[in-house]
Amino acid sequence: MNGLAALCRRHQSVLLVLFLLQIQSLGLDIDSRPTADVCATHTISPGPKGDDGVKGDLGDEGKHGKVGRSGPKGIKGQLGDAGDQGNIGKTGPIGKKGDKGEKGLLGVPGEKGKAGTVCDCGRYRKVVGQLDISVARLKTSMKFVKNVIAGIRETEEKFYYLVQEEKSYRESLTHCRIRGGMLAMPKDAAANTLIADYVAQSGFFRVFIGVNDLEREGQYVFTDHTPLQNYSNWGEGEPSDPHGHEDCVEMLSSGRWNDTECQRTMYFICEFVKKKK
Ligand SMILES: *[C@@H]1O[C@H](CO)[C@@H](O)[C@H](O)[C@H]1NC(C)=O
Ligand SMILES: *[C@@H]1O[C@H](CO)[C@@H](O)[C@H](O)[C@H]1NC(C)=O
Numbered sequence: 001m002n003g004l005a006a007l008c009r010r011h012q013s014v015l016l017v018l019f020l021l022q023i024q025s026l027g028l029d030i031d032s033r034p035t036a037d038v039c040a041t042h043t044i045s046p047g048p049k050g051d052d053g054v055k056g057d058l059g060d061e062g063k064h065g066k067v068g069r070s071g072p073k074g075i076k077g078q079l080g081d082a083g084d085q086g087n088i089g090k091t092g093p094i095g096k097k098g099d100k101g102e103k104g105l106l107g108v109p110g111e112k113g114k115a116g117t118v119c120d121c122g123r124y125r126k127v128v129g130q131l132d133i134s135v136a137r138l139k140t141s142m143k144f145v146k147n148v149i150a151g152i153r154e155t156e157e158k159f160y161y162l163v164q165e166e167k168s169y170r171e172s173l174t175h176c177r178i179r180g181g182m183l184a185m186p187k188d189a190a191a192n193t194l195i196a197d198y199v200a201q202s203g204f205f206r207v208f209i210g211v212n213d214l215e216r217e218g219q220y221v222f223t224d225h226t227p228l229q230n231y232s233n234w235g236e237g238e239p240s241d242p243h244g245h246e247d248c249v250e251m252l253s254s255g256r257w258n259d260t261e262c263q264r265t266m267y268f269i270c271e272f273v274k275k276k277k
Helices: 002-026 034-040 121-150 169-177 189-201
Strands: 152-154 158-167 206-212 248-252 257-260 266-273
Touching: 152 189, 158 169, 158 189, 169 206, 169 266, 189 206, 189 248, 189 266, 206 257
Parallel strands: 206 266
Antiparallel strands: 152 158, 158 266, 206 248, 248 257
16 A cells, blocks of 8 residues: 555656546546545645746736726816807888878979881781671671571661561560560561561461551551551552451561451561661
8 A cells, every 4th residue: 555655646647647638538437437546545745846937928908997986076167258149030020001101293204205117007907808808707607697597687777587476466566666676667668578588488477567557547557657658568458457456467478468456466577777887
């Protein structure tokens, strides 16, 4: 046992190194090694001090230290200089209207103007000429509309309009009059023919015309009280008036006149005098 202890003492470092190398290379448990048991039971005294080691390299930078305590309160500062001027304020509300001023003095009269230039009349005359043509065309169109669509007939002096509403003689008179006209009074052959053609072309047989003897029996007059002195177109044997009841006059589509009862109702023709220019 003494011999082994001495061996251990002498070679403990070597043994320890060998032991550690064995553990590393074999991966064995340290407690199961008999060599360890042998050395562990004996006191191992330190060896002589070794030589000084070579100075190591410079270490990494250390961590930041803790935040220090707050310092003492500073001395009060002096009053600063005056600041810059502020921005201009918002615009205020509009003020009330002021009083009317007094009338000013008369101004100095202006200078005499330059003489005007002669107008380019040729061009305008051409335009006006074209307008006249357009107006003439329009008039023709209007005449067509009146004659064909509206059914109005006209002469140089008058319009004639066949009213297709059955009315008594007096109602017919009123109808024409409130429209500014008269019950048609054919005072010559031309007017009579125009009215007769109008009635015939419209497909009717009879219309009231403005002739009657309401004021004096047997004395026929136009509704404007002019006598039938220059023109009449009675049918054969007319006016007959057997019982004195036929005081009004109708025109047949042939253009012939026939006395008839005023209470009868039929279509009639109004005439309108064209306004003189
Ligand atoms: C009849 O005709 C003549 C001549 O045309 C005229 O002067 C006269 O006024 C007419 N009379 C009536 C009542 O229309
Ligand atoms: C003329 O009037 C009378 C009375 O209204 C009538 O009996 C007669 O048939 C009329 N003549 C014509 C040709 O229509």
